[in-house]
Amino acid sequence: MLLVFSGALVLGGTLSATVIWLTSGLGRGLQPAWRIGLLAALTIVAVLREFHVLNIALPQNARQIPQEVFAKGPLLGPFQFGFELGTGVRTFVSASLPYVLAAALWLYATDYRIALLVGATFGLGRAAMTAARYWSGAVERGDERLERRITWLPPAALVVGVAAAAMIVASGVLHWRT
């Protein structure tokens, strides 16, 4: 069940990343200064929001995936739940970093293989918490720790993610191989 759920998360993430990449010709066609400016502006807004300086609502499909999907069976239920969650557009999006990722992909992904990698890793990132809880054998303790860490996790992920995005932009400017 965990394998089906995680695989569906990866598939969902890959679908969304592919759709973004398919339209990325528009973004990559912009002048380099515009691309850096757009990504920097979005990143600044994301940081200000994550640190509660700006109070803005993220564009999101603010709904929970209905519990009824699990009635579809032990395989189809987790698959549909994971796939919808993996796309990132069918449910709540509580953190700002996925928007920075989508913008970076739209503006800087030069190759469809980057889109596939990004989609798959996004899905794996979403599956990581569930997998870690399952393998730890301490589900309740894992939930308690998540409760405590949920406050610092999105801002910390954003800070490290921004550093990664900066490296991606620098690689484009410096023409490192991708």
Added chain:
Amino acid sequence: MRHAASISAGHRVRVVLADASAPFVAFAGLLVGAVVLGSPVLAWASLAGLAGYSLSGST
């Protein structure tokens, strides 16, 4: 002796996995790898993994 060491190592792995920050450290480590190796591909993986992980708790 070896059995005891193996149990201890297994216990440590479980403790690390039970810690909600373990995947965060792993994806941040990818960025360190990206910088050390000069690999934008690893930077993409780090960014995407962290983006997915930052949504933990959102269903």
